[in-house]
Amino acid sequence: MAGHLPRGAMLVVARLTRSWRPRYARSPMQISNFPVLQMHKSQTAMRASQKDFESAVNQMKLLTKDPGNEMKLKLYALYKQATEGPCNMPKPGMLDLISKAKWDAWSALGSLPKETAKQNYVELVSSLSSSASSSQGKPDADSKQPGYETLVVTSENGITKIMLNRPTKKNAITTQMYQEIMLALEAAAKDDSAITVLTGNGDYYCSGNDLNNFTDIPPGGVEEKAKNSAILLRDFVGCFIDFPKPLIAVVNGPAVGISVTLLGLFDIVYASDRATFHTPFSHLGQSPEGCSSYMFPKIMGSAKAAEMLIFGKKLTAREACAQGLVTEVFPDSTFQKEVWTRLKAYSKLPPNAMRISKQLIRNVEKEKLHAINSEESSVLQGRWLSDECTNAIMNFLSRKAKL
Numbered sequence: 001m002a003g004h005l006p007r008g009a010m011l012v013v014a015r016l017t018r019s020w021r022p023r024y025a026r027s028p029m030q031i032s033n034f035p036v037l038q039m040h041k042s043q044t045a046m047r048a049s050q051k052d053f054e055s056a057v058n059q060m061k062l063l064t065k066d067p068g069n070e071m072k073l074k075l076y077a078l079y080k081q082a083t084e085g086p087c088n089m090p091k092p093g094m095l096d097l098i099s100k101a102k103w104d105a106w107s108a109l110g111s112l113p114k115e116t117a118k119q120n121y122v123e124l125v126s127s128l129s130s131s132a133s134s135s136q137g138k139p140d141a142d143s144k145q146p147g148y149e150t151l152v153v154t155s156e157n158g159i160t161k162i163m164l165n166r167p168t169k170k171n172a173i174t175t176q177m178y179q180e181i182m183l184a185l186e187a188a189a190k191d192d193s194a195i196t197v198l199t200g201n202g203d204y205y206c207s208g209n210d211l212n213n214f215t216d217i218p219p220g221g222v223e224e225k226a227k228n229s230a231i232l233l234r235d236f237v238g239c240f241i242d243f244p245k246p247l248i249a250v251v252n253g254p255a256v257g258i259s260v261t262l263l264g265l266f267d268i269v270y271a272s273d274r275a276t277f278h279t280p281f282s283h284l285g286q287s288p289e290g291c292s293s294y295m296f297p298k299i300m301g302s303a304k305a306a307e308m309l310i311f312g313k314k315l316t317a318r319e320a321c322a323q324g325l326v327t328e329v330f331p332d333s334t335f336q337k338e339v340w341t342r343l344k345a346y347s348k349l350p351p352n353a354m355r356i357s358k359q360l361i362r363n364v365e366k367e368k369l370h371a372i373n374s375e376e377s378s379v380l381q382g383r384w385l386s387d388e389c390t391n392a393i394m395n396f397l398s399r400k401a402k403l
């Protein structure tokens with residue numbers, strides 16, 4: 001049966017998926033990003049872990065809309081209580097209004113235990129993020145575009161931002177997400193923004209293809225699934241090849257698989273120094289896509305490209321920058337601030353000039369890139385039916401393997 005997924009293996013994959021359960025409770029912050037999971041609010045009553053608390057603190061840094069003074073005071077007080085315990089500052093003078101308001105809010109928490117304060121903080125941030133996502137329709141709502149379940153798409157200040165939004169799954173790309181990214185790119189190509197940005201929500205940029213995409217086998221069998229997936233992949237990568245405006249990747253954390261290979265088709269790649277770049281195709285019994293079989297040797301030379309694409313060498317952000325895959329690396333602590341300041345300035349440049357310059361740089365190779373994309377997709381169609389690939393996916397799903 002070599003070269004075909006044996007029927008038995010398909011059943012094993014289906015069984016493993018059914019019994020596959022989360023290994024840890026997700027943070028309320030992350031749950032709030034999934035409308036379907038918001039029904040299970042009881043989970044937010046669970047004790048918040050240090051990780052949940054830190055991710056809520058980071059989430060607050062990314063908040064684009066001012067939550068208002070009252071909310072900021074509550075968050076401030078809970079944060080102080082969670083990190084330092086009961087208020088230990090001398091009472092400020094009556095005329096120092098801001099310090100007094102902060103002091104009042106913190107002292108009002110009395111001897112609330114640190115753990116409870118942490119949990120309340122996480123829940124409050126979670127409720128903030130759900131009300132932000134449900135305020136889309138209101139006139140004063142920010143520019144968040146409706147209709148996406150796996151992405152948050154916003155457009156303001158001349159920048160369309162497409163944010164992968166499955167943080168609890170490290171932003172792994174499901175079939176639905178491939179479709180939504182294509183729709184978002186199509187819309188961004190036509191909107192009046194000057195530049196388009198792709199980034200990830202949470203601690204990962206993206207963990208690549210969602211390996212559960214392999215388990216949803218249609219009645220036509222695995223061959224039909226592989227054929228349709230190759231078409232999906234070709235169309236998906238095609239949208240990046242054809243994208244007409246400056247396209248920028250804001251790589252906020254580790255990147256795996258297709259989220260790395262696509263970077264060769266971006267015009268700028270900014271990375272946090274926490275990001276890593278990993279293309280473990282051989283480990284997965286697969287082969288490169290995203291035009292990386294052509295772009296990577298072109299960018300970094302064939303020896304370095306081979307180390308990544310054949311041997312799955314994981315690069316740090318600084319190594320990827322030295323190889324030319326990344327434009328610039330920023331310290332994680334100032335990443336968002338520095339990158340968005342830079343992008344806001346770029347977005348004010350004349351949009352037509354930027355678009356024309358991009359096209360001059362990219363158009364010469366467009367046809368070639370489409371041909372490479374078709375070839376890579378068709379080679380992968382064969383790989384997906386191989387025993388090497390089947391075994392690697394089963395190992396991941398049964399928790400025997402992780403990168």
Ligand SMILES: CCCCCCCCCCC/C=C/C(=O)SCCNC(=O)CCNC(=O)[C@H](O)C(C)(C)COP(=O)(O)OP(=O)(O)OC[C@H]1O[C@@H](n2cnc3c(N)ncnc32)[C@H](O)[C@@H]1OP(=O)(O)O
Binds near residue numbers: 023229402
């Ligand atoms: C028949 C053919 C159909 C094919 C359809 C294909 C369509 C186009 C394909 C295009 C080709 C693309 C290729 C690639 O991108 S190859 C790269 C694929 N990615 C991986 O192999 C990564 C797998 N993940 C991991 O190794 C680890 O999760 C990771 C190192 C990324 C993080 O480890 P960590 O310990 O920090 O976190 P967890 O493992 O606990 O992850 C948290 C939860 O997220 C889930 N997760 C993460 N990544 C993926 C993924 N890629 N697919 C599915 N699920 C993922 C993980 O399972 C955890 O979930 P639970 O909390 O529920 O356990």
